[in-house]
Amino acid sequence: LYVDHPLGEAQSVPVSRDHANYLFNVMRLGVGAKVALFNGTDGEWRAEVAAKGKRGGVLLCTGQSAPQRMPPDLWLLFAPIKKARTDFIVEKAAELGAARILPVRTDYTNSDRIRQDKLQAHAMEAAEQCGGTYVPPVSEIRSLAEVLDGWDESRVLVFADETTAADAATSADAASDEPATSAPLSRAPAPAAILIGPEGGFSEAERARLRALPFVHVISLGPRILRADTAAVAALTLWQEHQGD
Numbered sequence: 299l300y301v302d303h304p305l306g307e308a309q310s311v312p313v314s315r316d317h318a319n320y321l322f323n324v325m326r327l328g329v330g331a332k333v334a335l336f337n338g339t340d341g342e343w344r345a346e347v348a349a350k351g352k353r354g355g356v357l358l359c360t361g362q363s364a365p366q367r368m369p370p371d372l373w374l375l376f377a378p379i380k381k382a383r384t385d386f387i388v389e390k391a392a393e394l395g396a397a398r399i400l401p402v403r404t405d406y407t408n409s410d411r412i413r414q415d416k417l418q419a420h421a422m423e424a425a426e427q428c429g430g431t432y433v434p435p436v437s438e439i440r441s442l443a444e445v446l447d448g449w450d451e452s453r454v455l456v457f458a459d460e461t462t463a464a465d466a467a468t469s470a471d472a473a474s475d476e477p478a479t480s481a482p483l484s485r486a487p488a489p490a491a492i493l494i495g496p497e498g499g500f501s502e503a504e505r506a507r508l509r510a511l512p513f514v515h516v517i518s519l520g521p522r523i524l525r526a527d528t529a530a531v532a533a534l535t536l537w538q539e540h541q542g543d
């Protein structure tokens with residue numbers, strides 16, 4: 299259970315109204331019942347129900363069951379798409395160990411009316427569901443241009459570009475207007491951030507700017523054009539396979 303409260307030896311943790319309903323009505327836990335708690339910074343703790351009521355209660359930490367684990371330093375930047383698919387991207391990014399999730403507004407972004415608080419709740423539920431102790435922060439949406447202007451160049455920006463050939467051999471045989479080739483994702487060093495575009499992809503102007511930046515590493519996810527949510531899951535998985543822990 300995720301709680302927004304410090305955890306430690308013999309620490310009492312107040313139970314929120316929502317959690318009281320879930321723990322005492324839905325799960326039917328009584329005084330003395332055991333729960334596992336995490337808050338994103340103090341690891342996972344065993345706790346017992348010390349007091350319960352209709353609108354709240356108290357949990358008492360009895361011992362740490364797992365130390366805090368921080369994910370590898372990988373961010374996901376993505377252009378929001380339809381609500382259900384945006385929710386899916388955030389949920390899967392949290393499950394796949396993204397350290398930060400940054401929605402970005404691009405030239406062809408379909409929908410930039412995202413609810414940051416709702417997306418943050420999805421990330422929290424995903425972390426809870428997969429037994430993680432870390433909840434990636436989800437930022438408010440910002441324009442891609444603004445994000446690039448303030449970029450710390452020590453972080454590689456892994457630009458997933460479907461117009462890129464997967465390897466040099468493919469493009470060598472092809473016509474002269476063949477798109478640029480990409481380096482394999484496995485060669486993108488950490489810290490890194492993966493950038494996935496919206497349903498309409500990136501505009502020519504965005505693509506040209508991204509390709510000219512020294513910290514950008516262009517990758518292909520294969521010859522098929524993937525939906526943005528599939529591309530996000532595929533890129534995160536590939537990066538974790540090569541660089542993650």
Ligand code: SAM
Pocket residue numbers: 457458459460461493494495496497498499500517518519520521522523524525526529
């Ligand atoms: N521009 C395309 C179009 O409208 O036909 C489609 C964009 S695709 C649905 C959404 C995003 O997923 C792209 O901007 C890119 O970041 C990523 N993507 C999809 N397939 C990819 C591939 N094969 N290689 C690299 N990135 C890919």
